[in-house]
Amino acid sequence: MSVPIGTNTTLRTIANELGRCHPGAFSASLGLRGKKRPAVVVQSDAYAGVVSTIVVAEVTKNLSLASDAACLFIDSSTPDGQATGLVRDSVVSCWVLVTVYTDNVEKVLGTLSPEMKRTLKECLRTALELT
Secondary structure (H helix, E strand, C coil), rough: CCEEEEEEEEHHHHCCCCCCCEEEEEEEHHHHCCCCEEEECCCCCCCCCCCCCEEEEEEEHHHHHHHCCCCECCCCCCCCHHHHCCCCCCCEEEEEEEEEEEEHHCCEEEEEHHHHHHHHHHHHHHCCCCC
16 A cells, blocks of 8 residues: 655654554665665554654665564565565564654555564564563
8 A cells, every 4th residue: 555645644644553664764864874765663553643753663675684583574475565565575674763753754655464563563572672
C-alpha cells in the first residue's frame, strides 16, 4: 500500500503506527546518510498525534545483517514482504534508531504483518537489552 501524505494532520494520523514502512525518513538533512532511505516506525501507537516526532528503524538492503537477532529480514517475494511496499529483500536494523520530525516522512509504503510486528518487537528487545 502506498499512501501519499499531505497535511500534518494526515501525517500524524497514518504515519505514527508501529510497523508502517516509510521512504525518506533518513536523509542527508538529518546528518545521518547521504541519501533518503526507507524506515519502519517503532514508536508506540499511543503517541500518535501527541508529539511531532516519530522513532524509526533504518531499513537497509545489506542482507549480511539478516541473521542478526536485532534485525528483521523482509523477503520481498512473500505476501507479507510485498505488503511492506519494499521492492527488494531488506533488513530492518533495530540498532539504528532515529527520532525524526513527522514532516520528514514523505509517504507510507506499506505495513508489517502481525507476525512481522511480533518479530520486530523481539528484535527491539534484543537491540535495546530489554527484558
